[in-house]
Amino acid sequence: MGREAGGKEGIGTGRKSCRVAIVGNPNCGKTTLFNELTGARQKVGNWPGVTIEKKTGFLAVNNRIKAEIIDLPGIYSLSAYSLDERIARDYLLKEKPDAIINIVDASNLERNLFLTTQLLELEIPMIISLNLVDAAEKKNLKIDVDILSSHLHIPVVPTVALKGQGIDKITEMIGNVLLGEWHKKMARVRFGADGEKHISEAEELLHEAAERMNLPLRWLAVKLFEGDKEYELLLENKELLDRINEYRGKAEKMVGEDTETIIADYRYGFVCGLVKEAVTVTADIRITLSEKIDAVIASRILGIPFFALVIFLMFKISIDFSQPGIEYIDSRFALLLNWINDQLFTIGAPGWISYIVVNGVIGGTGTVITFVVPIALVFLCLSFLEDIGYLSRGAFVMDRLMHWMGLPGKAFIPLILGFGCNVPGILATRVMENEKDRLITILINPFISCGARLPVYIMIAGAVFARNVGTVVFSLYAAGILMAITVGLIFRRTILKGPSTPFVMELPPYRLPTLKGILLHTWENVWSFVKRAGTLIVAIILLLVVLGYLPVGVTPNSKDSILGKVGLAVSPVFKPQGFANWKASVALFTGLFAKEAVVGTMGALYGVESINPDSSGGRGRIKSSTLRAKIARDFTPLSAYSFLLFILLYSPCVATMGAISKEAGLKWAVFSVLFNTAAAYIISMGVFQIGTLIKTLF
């Protein structure tokens, strides 16, 4: 890196700063190249207003130029239909980077170069990184780089981003291009004699408009000729538009095909011609390795079992393997808590300060950190599956089932993960492209019965239902799934109506991922969870702790605390559900910390000895026989079932709220709290009332 580029114009001493965008098809190695170019100096954020990742980083091109590198979303074309495409197109045409690195997948040249033909019209200096040449070699394809370069009139650098090959050359070429050394005209696709005539006529008319809209003239002419909706709206002079549409109409009538298709056909024609010249097939392989693998693991018979196995392993790794980690962190935190408690005591801090600091601030932080382990493991698995190419196979296999719910196949994984914990389930929706689908998948996730709810079911069902505990617990799981499906269908038809997105997805060849890439991606996701969801979680926990502590002097979380009083005041509200006792109400409050806190709270409130004082931790050991008897006194089987249903369905816990807020916005987190609680209220009431009615009738 930092080789001297033979630039001509003197640019003073200070480094010039430039912006360079990486553009290419999905899965062609953009992020890998980006990581190679920028090293550790990168920033991950979102594109304004959307959850699509925006990555930027810096590269010292040479001693004159420092470039900001932008990793754009993967796209197949520069139309303005999908969100990804709009982001990329807006960035390229409105923000106008100083140069483009177009990554092209050498093992799939034809389709990748289609985008290139569009980029060539943007009048932005460009180089091509002909990536994955190793994969092309495996397919027995030999590509003549010089032919590509001379036909496209731009530099073409063969690279293997995965192994860092060709990166120096890319850096050098960017340097040259940025210093203005490349002033040859780039190639352009010609749309046949007749087409060119129409387009140049349109260009004549559009000179002014193009200048005003700050767009390349030919690009605008071609796009309007194709009937691009965005530019049609932007074009102020509607007479002009009519003229252009007239040409379009004429052309379409003559050919019997719409202009979009004709233009695309010319582009592909150009590309096919180029590929034919530049690529030699050294030996014809009929079936690639990826296809052989797919013939087994995506087949009619083995497709689903294999998918189930993958999910099972992921579950196992993220939930089971995280237990030791969580316990370790928990124990370390307990030590820290005690230590801080002692310190506060020795410096003579008032009791209330210690209580709030220890339980609220530190305890809250502890809750966030215990979530880090399963989240990290889930993302490790997801990044691996995505990079290796299995995620799209999973979507392929499960799509039918999900389609029935109005969701794409990719929604399956987040929902399944929800059984472990809703937080990673919600974060895993990142693999979904469509915003509405994603939002539905996020909102129904809390209904999936997470692992933290199981101890609650076992405690209460165990106390009240002598023999049928298993059946009761199973029915709760089933009720959760049923609810998720029903609510999903309702949302799809009401607040999140939208054309069910057409399912057209590439099945990329399997590829070996890099450890570095996977770790980097995992780290980014974990960090952003801690940063964004973490603050909200700590804030809510702090509030609940304070409410449980005040007024000064009462036993925390007792009947006399604000929390207890609220519980007492609120409990009549649950009369229709049959559990109008204040202890249940307080347990529901603390259940907002984490659903398993219901166990700790019930334990504490039902006055069992040997429970650690902070009810929020909820991991105290409970002498269960006496506790069971006491709980059984307060509930009938019917009211207990209604209580359990309520716990299953009501507001997601703070960590889940944090996750929803992070992924969908605070508005949707609030919506989820209100909607789910209302749903829980109505459903438990229905169950209790109908149950009571049946009992009185028989």
Add this chain to the structure above:
Amino acid sequence: MDHLSPGERGKVVRINATGDLRQRLLAMGLLPGVEIELVRIAPLGDPLDFKLRNFHLSMRKNEARNIIVERFNHHGQRGRRKRRHWHW
């Protein structure tokens, strides 16, 4: 296109899809004249896995229905892709 059976090949004749889907298909190079093969059907009967221009594309029957193909008579017959010249 949803009438092909696994392993069968054909040539795209017409694309009836509109809007978003049409754009997407065109960008993928699914144009009239291109050769396409149905590779397999997903375990639950939908979606389908097609191969064209040397890559794999999966889509639901619903979407595939909008793409009219002309089946090749014999398995494996290779149709030469002709460069088309439009006269407009």
